[in-house]
Amino acid sequence: MKNKRPLDPSIRDFFRLVYEAILANPFDDSRADVDLKLSGLAPTTARRKRLEKAIFEIRNRIDQIETDGRGNINAFNADDRRLVKAAYLFDFFYRYRQNFDQLIIDQIATGDNNIKVPFANEAFLFLRKKGFAGESTTRYFALSYQLRRAYYFMTRRLVGASPSMKKLRLDLWNNIFTHSIDFYEQYLYNRMEDFSTLILGETGTGKGTAAMAIGCSGFIPFLLKKKGFQISFTKSFVSINLSQFPEALIESELFGHKKGAFTGAVKDHTGVFGRCSPYGAILLDEIGETSRQLQIKLLEVLQSRHFSPVGSHISNRFEGRVIAATNRAIDEIRQQHIFRDDFYYRLTSDIITVPPLRQRIQENPSELDDLLAYTVERMMGQPSPELVQTIRAVIDRNLGPDYPWPGNVRELEQCVRRVILQKNYEGDIKSVASNDLKTQLANGIASGDLDAHELLAGYCALLYRRFGTFEDVARRINLDRRTVKKYIGEWEKNNRTDDTI
Numbered sequence: 001m002k003n004k005r006p007l008d009p010s011i012r013d014f015f016r017l018v019y020e021a022i023l024a025n026p027f028d029d030s031r032a033d034v035d036l037k038l039s040g041l042a043p044t045t046a047r048r049k050r051l052e053k054a055i056f057e058i059r060n061r062i063d064q065i066e067t068d069g070r071g072n073i074n075a076f077n078a079d080d081r082r083l084v085k086a087a088y089l090f091d092f093f094y095r096y097r098q099n100f101d102q103l104i105i106d107q108i109a110t111g112d113n114n115i116k117v118p119f120a121n122e123a124f125l126f127l128r129k130k131g132f133a134g135e136s137t138t139r140y141f142a143l144s145y146q147l148r149r150a151y152y153f154m155t156r157r158l159v160g161a162s163p164s165m166k167k168l169r170l171d172l173w174n175n176i177f178t179h180s181i182d183f184y185e186q187y188l189y190n191r192m193e194d195f196s197t198l199i200l201g202e203t204g205t206g207k208g209t210a211a212m213a214i215g216c217s218g219f220i221p222f223l224l225k226k227k228g229f230q231i232s233f234t235k236s237f238v239s240i241n242l243s244q245f246p247e248a249l250i251e252s253e254l255f256g257h258k259k260g261a262f263t264g265a266v267k268d269h270t271g272v273f274g275r276c277s278p279y280g281a282i283l284l285d286e287i288g289e290t291s292r293q294l295q296i297k298l299l300e301v302l303q304s305r306h307f308s309p310v311g312s313h314i315s316n317r318f319e320g321r322v323i324a325a326t327n328r329a330i331d332e333i334r335q336q337h338i339f340r341d342d343f344y345y346r347l348t349s350d351i352i353t354v355p356p357l358r359q360r361i362q363e364n365p366s367e368l369d370d371l372l373a374y375t376v377e378r379m380m381g382q383p384s385p386e387l388v389q390t391i392r393a394v395i396d397r398n399l400g401p402d403y404p405w406p407g408n409v410r411e412l413e414q415c416v417r418r419v420i421l422q423k424n425y426e427g428d429i430k431s432v433a434s435n436d437l438k439t440q441l442a443n444g445i446a447s448g449d450l451d452a453h454e455l456l457a458g459y460c461a462l463l464y465r466r467f468g469t470f471e472d473v474a475r476r477i478n479l480d481r482r483t484v485k486k487y488i489g490e491w492e493k494n495n496r497t498d499d500t501i
Contacts, residue, residue: 005070007080011061014038015083018058022086023182026151027170055094058087073131088130093144096123100148107232114232117222124224142222142229143185149233150176150217157209159374162364164355171352172210176217189219192321193278196302196347198287199325201354204410207325208283210354212237214323215281236280236320240272242294243286250294252310261311273307278319287347288326288338295343298322302346322347357405357412365401368392371409375416391419399427437462440495457491464488 017038024031032047039053073085099119107115127137154169175197178184201207215237221230245253256271276282301307306315324347333339360367372388405411406428418425441458444450463473474484
């Protein structure tokens with residue numbers, strides 16, 4: 001194409017900012033700063049208004065170059081073409097964002113049956129007019145859908161504006177798209193299966209929701225002839241809680257089995273690894289409770305990407321991502337050798353921590369109101385400010401501002417249900433007592449006031465409150481059941497509480 005005049009310097013500088021905006025993590029403050037520069041508005045302007053004004057200004061600059069007779073990326077030299085391409089893709093993404101969002105909502109409502117994309121012809125015509133052609137066109141279209149899915153699950157399912165929740169969303173975004181969307185698009189968009197992730201967090205914090213944000217946001221190819229994507233993203237995430245199954249059945253649940261492989265195997269069974277989409281992820285929840293033997297088998301899958309059903313010699317390839325979750329702290333995992341070292345290092349391409357509710361509320365007290373509003377709307381099917389106000393009044397009256405929410409978001413959901421049913425909630429007294437016991441032991445260790453006998457008795461009592469049986473405690477600290485029971489009884493007798501055993 002002739003007449004490849006360079007961009008006007010002012011437009012080139014502006015499009016460089018657009019290029020920065022495309023590369024930035026949307027949950028990073030740097031993206032907000034770029035939007036501010038693009039918009040030309042005051043720093044006090046709300047972030048949404050900055051973005052809308054930036055979109056307007058970008059389209060204005062695009063109109064300027066097209067008025068000049070260059071409405072195609074091929075009308076520019078290589079350096080300028082890269083910047084103009086970024087401007088066109090930015091415009092395309094925000095021009096069709098509502099269409100993509102509606103497609104997400106419709107697909108969730110439809111379920112696993114894949115739906116056609118009604119605006120596909122219009123969107124592809126837009127890109128072709130701008131000079132995009134070939135396989136890259138369908139890739140940009142699929143990438144736009146992926147970006148909107150990731151943003152949807154991180155903003156609509158992970159509620160909260162506290163700094164720790166902002167960091168969680170930022171970390172999840174990087175986990176999906178790496179530190180640079182340009183790097184991801186060039187090299188890794190279809191090669192992320194090698195990046196396993198460990199999600200940490202207390203019970204009830206929402207580790208499963210965070211894992212779903214990753215699992216439902218993988219790259220899914222668009223099929224131009226069928227005007228639809230390869231699969232529904234609702235089929236791209238599979239979860240299993242490993243603590244729910246006895247050791248003898250875990251392999252079957254993970255890898256499947258053939259008929260007759262063991263007593264009770266009356267038909268073939270497909271495990272979660274077999275059900276997981278190559279464009280999705282599998283969540284192995286409660287990974288901290290697995291045996292060394294199972295860790296070896298999982299390590300083999302992570303390394304070779306192959307597995308065989310129980311009772312079969314056929315090797316199947318696993319192409320999805322592996323996400324694991326545990327409520328154990330990272331220090332506990334490493335110091336107590338919960339994982340084999342080789343399994344730990346292969347599992348932790350990335351480590352993401354979901355913050356506890358008490359931390360979120362301490363950082364931002366309004367987080368509690370936001371979560372109540374979200375929970376009520378999800379349960380009722382519509383917003384109910386009056387009900388939120390009623391629930392908040394019960395919380396303020398019965399629990400106070402310093403209640404630690406030991407059950408985290410899951411406890412908050414139960415609190416909402418209890419108030420709806422009984423108009424009352426007293427909190428989780430036993431868990432709070434366990435937290436007090438941790439503090440008591442920590443203070444005794446720090447001051448040197450506990451002897452070895454008292455320390456062991458207190459530790460047994462703490463584990464009993466967490467796991468609930470003498471057998472579990474005995475197994476974890478390598479003592480017999482009667483000794484554990486004796487220690488716990490002594491501690492409770494000498495440290496009488498409201499929830500004595």
